[in-house]
Amino acid sequence: MSLTLLLLLALGLGLAGWLAARARAWSFRRASPNGRLASLPTYHAWYVALWIILPVLIFVGIWSAIAPGLITQAVLTAPAADQLPAFGFQRQTILNEARAVATGAAQGVFNPLAREFVEPYREAIGRYNWIGVIVTLAIAFLGGVYAFLRLKPDFAARNRVEKIVMAILLGASLVAILTTLGIFVSLVFETIRFFGMVNPIDFLFGLHWGPDPMSNAENPDSSRYGAIPLFWGTLFIGAIIAMIVAIPLGLMSAIYLTQYANPKFRAWVKPALEILAGVPTVVYGYFAALTIAPAIRDFAISLGASSASSESALAAGLVMGVMIIPFVSSMADDSIAAVPQAMRDGSLAMGATTNETIRRVLVPAALPGIVAGVMLAISRAIGETMIVVMAASTAANLSANPLDSMTTVTVQIVAMLTGEGSFDHPATLSAFALGFVLFLVTLGLNFIALRVVKRFREAYE
């Protein structure tokens, strides 16, 4: 793989530059009368090494993004390119097949036309690999020589290196902003394309969800893109059923652990709850689909509910609630711990029992923090994917019966994007619009919750 090769090359050259510059600095030191340099030899070494590695890394990053395009362009100048379909899926398949054979990833081609392209591919890949290596060497050489020639006994190498380090630190923290921006821009971009095809009013307030990825993309039926059943399913599973399980259990666990349990019990139980939080969601999903859902269906049928579905909202919601318990518990734990001890002592001194103190003093005082924790828990539950993908259904039902099958926003995102639909179809794009709604809602919940927590902490500090 040429990418790995280029990176190794960059590191090797950097090491060579490092060693050469250090030797150079040592020779300055020996030559100078008092044996002193403006900076230590190591800083001279790092200065040269950074001047070699950083430009090369930037080049490799850009190159690995544009090289495939250049290679394809070169291949398309081959004589056989006239016979290719003008665009679309088949053209891509033929080219991919030819490339796979040329790089040795596949043994032979299925499509006879692809054979024509194997040789051009091999040639173009070889040529561009060489160009990549040569440019890498040239950049490394230029950078290294430029830096090396600047080394002098009174050269302030440390200040330069530190300036570069500071720039790298700033760059690293900008990655977070770039990621946020990237999420926002890509979601907004695709959502606008979606709303160009489907009326936003129909999407946000329509009551019927049933996109057909095979329908004509030019003239989509807006009335099939009503997302209200999805929003309802998401809220019903994530914010109602899951919270009915998680809030009482999580809150009571936190209260027992902080107020009643002896330290030894606490030392054992807390890690166990953390294990519950650390179980991957795909395992919960499997558990829900394999064990809980059939049990609930059988139970419902034995009660006489003949329409009970094996993909009921109840199964997904219950398991999601169990997943959220440790989260609620640890948030409640923190909020209760933040209530000043004096309030608790005061209440106990007046003769209140422990549970009266907890219910009438501690919990009301900690309420803002607990509410914020519940909001964070809801935001986590509605964004949870694997449990609902595996245990809930893909059929959108607007119903208040927990035994009915229901679908959620995340299930539909997965369903729309893992199908065979084309990227220009409104059904596929609807996944981005749903993702955008999900992003905004979770962002809003988190923003408010963090605000509340902050203000609440300040109130007692």
Place this chain on the structure above:
Amino acid sequence: MSEQIAPTRTPVFEARLKKRYAAEKRFRTMGLGAIVFSITVLLYLLGTMTLNGIGGFQRAEVAVPIDFTQAGISADPAVMDSSGAMQSLEDQGLPQVVQYFADEALGEEGAAQIGGQAWRDVAAAIAADPGIVERQETFWLPASANLASGYEGEGSQEMQALAASLAAEGKLEKNFDVGFFSRADATNPQQVGIWGALKGSILTMIVTLALAFPIGVLAALYLEEYAPKNKWTDVIELSINNLAAVPSIIFGLLGLAVFLTVFPNFRSAPLIGGMTLALMTMPVIVIAGRNAIKAVPPSIRDGALAVGASPVQVVFHHVLPLALPGILTGTIIGMARALGETAPLLMIGMRAFVASPPDDFTSPATVLPMQIFLWSDEIDRGFVERTSAAIIVLLLFLLVMNGLAIYLRNKFEKKW
């Protein structure tokens, strides 16, 4: 005159106190009940997975004694060492030999329940030890999925009867399946393995670690040590806190819209998966890193500055080494989360059927949680046990990682 103080312990009071104590007891029991419930669910979950999973590490195999002295197959050690071993044995009619001896040992009906690829296991054994062809040897070959489910007491009546009769003769057994740890995905539950997915997970985690750890640590250092108090810093902090709470599936949408547009050829490669998970893990590392850096007392910084260190030297020579255990703990926890993550990878196409372990960072791969998801979708009953076995492996990995994090925290945590 002195007023008589009314006795406090009136019957009404006593009754009320009794009620209050009863309420206290009820409340306490409810708290304990909540904990017991959570722990019970955890134990039940782990118990179901373990019980199911034990079977998943085994497979039903059929005994086939092969007398090579009659078969006339030659195994030249020089050929057997080369990559042409399989081809050579196939040309010499090994598949027919295996078929013949299977017919002999099991009868026609039983022999039909040995997979058509079973001779490859025999061939591999010969390639490993060419001396076998001089003697008689009994091979345990994988039974077909039908026979395996018959052995479990499921499936069709004939298969159950056949399995029972073979088992009674001692020719059908469930054996520990070593190959489960060296094979990749397959369509037949008897032939699947998790090494393919495990290797995909390892490659993906390497990419994630290589990106998220340096970026996360450097960002944490900048925010905690150097960032000026201004709007830009607030924006950076806000976006990191928000990224930590964004649902993981949104990162998948980002990977799909950005990474796969820039690198369309690397669909379902560990490189793209690792990059997507790195964006998700980075905020976790930043937040853990900042807490660890904050815990280093200011006196360390003042001392270093006082003897003439530059601000960069203070941080890289003194603060970072002291904060490193805390940062590592946070990193391991973040990596454990990334290892168990499925949803974002589902978005970027790592759900393809990959029948061989990935060779490098750019070849198509799947990861362990994704393999669990794919197997859980299979209709064949044999996959239920395999899925649970894969879950046990995944949970063991997570347990080791979290255990390591706790160990590091306890060993290196300093109270200043």
